Amino acid sequence: MPEDTLEEIDVFAQVTPIVFVLSDARGKTAASVVEAAADQFSDNVVDIKQLGNVHSVQMVCDYLDKNVVEENVPMAVFHTIVDRNLRRDIRRELDRRGIPSIDLLGPAITVISTLTGEEPRYETGRRSDNEATEV
Numbered sequence: 001m002p003e004d005t006l007e008e009i010d011v012f013a014q015v016t017p018i019v020f021v022l023s024d025a026r027g028k029t030a031a032s033v034v035e036a037a038a039d040q041f042s043d044n045v046v047d048i049k050q051l052g053n054v055h056s057v058q059m060v061c062d063y064l065d066k067n068v069v070e071e072n073v074p075m076a077v078f079h080t081i082v083d084r085n086l087r088r089d090i091r092r093e094l095d096r097r098g099i100p101s102i103d104l105l106g107p108a109i110t111v112i113s114t115l116t117g118e119e120p121r122y123e124t125g126r127r128s129d130n131e132a133t134e135v
Contacts, residue, residue: 017074019046020067022060022081022090025125027052030080030104054081057089064097077101082109082124 019038021030027050038046051063068075077094079101081087087106094101109120 015070015073016044017046017076018067019048020064020075020077021048021050022054022077022079023050023052024054024081024083024086025052027080030078033104034078054079054086054090057086057093060090061093064099075099078104080105082122084122 019034021027021034023030031048031050034048038048049067051060054060077099079087079090081090081103082105084106087103091101091103112118113120
């Protein structure tokens with residue numbers, strides 16, 4: 001009976017997944033990582049949307065509310081947020097919304113702190129500042 005058969009539906013062929021890149025600075029580092037990962041797949045496999053200078057969870061919520069226009073679009077968030085509390089709060093909000101996320105900076109800071117015994121500065125945009133002063 002035709003009613004009893006299940007049609008195979010390829011959800012990913014119908015929509016382009018969105019990868020949101022969030023940063024409390026310019027977002028260049030996170031965007032580079034996401035672009036490098038996406039380069040391992042076919043062209044335009046994901047739509048990358050970037051939000052820099054994130055300073056609050058509300059800012060992220062407003063951005064997601066504005067940019068998530070279709071409910072069934074697969075999405076994920078990659079972020080480089082220096083402030084530990086903001087990073088935690090954003091992760092909680094993303095978890096609440098059921099959006100998978102990758103913290104690209106927090107684990108690296110923790111490992112380097114462990115290796116060096118030094119406390120991190122937790123200053124946003126230091127890489128950008130250093131790049132701007134190079135000759």
